[in-house]
Amino acid sequence: MVSFSSMMVFIPMVMIFCGMWGFITYNKHMLNSLLSLEFMMLGVFWLMSIQLTLVGSEIYFSLFFLTLAACEGSLGLTMLILVVRSHGNDVFSSFNLLEC
Incomplete structure (x- = not known):
């Protein structure tokens, strides 16, 4: 029988691992990559x-981590908007990353 604490972990x-799998397999679109990264952060x-x-320590570190994850998400969305405005879509195969 599986205990509740082991199930919560x-x-x-x-x-x-599902976020990693999504990041590896759906790497053609930038929006899918950003969503899988946010799922991993969650x-x-x-x-x-x-x-x-469970340890009984302070929870403030997790709030700091949540703040950094939100900043990472907004930075990713900003990059997505810049790519869509400059190239027209978010498919990686349609544009060359080496040209500026």
């Missing part, structure tokens, strides 16, 4: 908050 690990945040709660 297993679910974020599955989220992280899994890491959930795992970190569970671990910090």
Whole structure:
């Protein structure tokens, strides 16, 4: 029988690996890559908050991590908007990254 605490650690690990799988397999579109990175960040945040709660330590570090994840998401969306405005779409195969 699986205990509740081990299940609470297993679910974020599955989220992280699903995010990695999505990042590796759907790498043609920039929006799919950004969504899978955010899904991985959500899994890491959930795992970190569970671990910090079980240890009994301060939760402020997880809030700092959540702030950095939000900044990473906004920076990724900004890059997506710049790519779409300059090249017309977010498909990586349609433009060359070496030309400026």
